[in-house]
Amino acid sequence: MTKKSGKSTYTCEVCGTENSIKNRECSSCGVVRKRNKFVKSLKKASDVKESFVFSTSVSTEPNAVKKAKNGAPLEVKGLSKKYSSKANFAIKDISFTCNEGEIVGLLGANGAGKSTSLKCITGMIPLTEGEIRILGYDISKNPVEAKSQFSFVNDNHATFVKMTGLQYITFMADVYKVSKADRERRLRYLEEVFCLGDGINRLICNYSHGMKQKICMMGSLIHQPDLWILDEPMVGLDPRTQGAVIKFMHDYVGQGKTILFSTHNLDVVRRICDRVVIINKGTLIADLEITEEMRNDNTTIESYYFSDGDMQ
Numbered sequence: 001m002t003k004k005s006g007k008s009t010y011t012c013e014v015c016g017t018e019n020s021i022k023n024r025e026c027s028s029c030g031v032v033r034k035r036n037k038f039v040k041s042l043k044k045a046s047d048v049k050e051s052f053v054f055s056t057s058v059s060t061e062p063n064a065v066k067k068a069k070n071g072a073p074l075e076v077k078g079l080s081k082k083y084s085s086k087a088n089f090a091i092k093d094i095s096f097t098c099n100e101g102e103i104v105g106l107l108g109a110n111g112a113g114k115s116t117s118l119k120c121i122t123g124m125i126p127l128t129e130g131e132i133r134i135l136g137y138d139i140s141k142n143p144v145e146a147k148s149q150f151s152f153v154n155d156n157h158a159t160f161v162k163m164t165g166l167q168y169i170t171f172m173a174d175v176y177k178v179s180k181a182d183r184e185r186r187l188r189y190l191e192e193v194f195c196l197g198d199g200i201n202r203l204i205c206n207y208s209h210g211m212k213q214k215i216c217m218m219g220s221l222i223h224q225p226d227l228w229i230l231d232e233p234m235v236g237l238d239p240r241t242q243g244a245v246i247k248f249m250h251d252y253v254g255q256g257k258t259i260l261f262s263t264h265n266l267d268v269v270r271r272i273c274d275r276v277v278i279i280n281k282g283t284l285i286a287d288l289e290i291t292e293e294m295r296n297d298n299t300t301i302e303s304y305y306f307s308d309g310d311m312q
Contacts, residue, residue: 070136073149073227073258074098074121079130081116089128090116091282098227098260101253105273106262107305113282114262115155118231121260122152135226148176150227151220155235157212161205165196165215168204169222176223183222190218193244209236217245228252230261234268246272266298266305278304 009018079094091113098104108114119125121132123139123146132139137146159168173183191200194214199207204215213236220228234242249259249272263269269276270290278285278301286304294300 071133072097072099073135074260075131075133076117076121077131077133079117079120079132080128081120081125082128089282091120091279094130094279094284096277096284096287098258100256100258102274103249103253103259103261103272105269105276106260106279107264107266107269107276107301108262108279109264109305112264112279114264114279115231116282117279118152118154118229118260118262122150122229123147124152149225150229151223151225153213153216153220153228153230153233155231157209157216159204159212159216159219162203164203165200165207165211165218168215169200169219172219173222178223186222186224187218190221193248194218194241195244210238210241213237214241224257226257228257228259230259232263233261234263234265266301270295270298270301276301280305280307 008021011018075097077095080092081090082088083090094113094117096104106114106117116125120127121134121139123143127140132146134146135149137149139146160171163171169187170183178186191197194217196211196214196218199211200215204212207215213233217230217233233245237245253259253274273290275287275289277287285307288294288301288304
């Protein structure tokens, strides 16, 4: 993650501090200088004989994150959230389950409570009432174990902007203890899906909105999470990348994984999802399985989407 700036010193590429070449750890930020680059150049996925499959086999890393498999990928029971004791509920009594191998859409208009729901589900903000379990782990009582089971791509695409795209993905792989062989194989395929090209070696601070979204998705997938959660994932992506992401989503759940994403776009739900959870004004309106009839006609989904919760 660093480069030499002379015979006796090197410059940390993360914080810019000059360090003695004898010290592998940066004296300012603590990042360890590696003698060998993680990946110097990306190869085409077509050059890789082994296809990209999110394997459920045991990782080659001894300390890799363990998969619990003690329950459904996501169980939300009676979720309610107030931002202060005097405020009204932002969301109230929301319950639903995401099953293995499903793409579930969390559908609602702007301000319906989608982002608040996702922030509670991912442990970014505390719950006021209710329970959330991820593969059996309670997000409030066992936050580290629960968060090890999923990845979350939020709508502001927060990353370390002084890193290059490759350094960021390397960092994410290190956090989740992904072996070198696994990360290189997965990265080659993810680059084929998201097409960052030479941009992966540029600083993230120089990325466009769409490029930041792509690198966040790539980083979130490097450890093959059982549950992939996204907030408005299609916003900002060009049509080619949207198509590639949709295909990837279907391939991903075909390996037994689960996807939950929020959107206000009815057409995206109709085309992609197996189920849709619709919320309006902070309350759950419907939990529907997407039938072939619904894929050909938005009328049913629209009727719930625009209702005030009085439908039977």
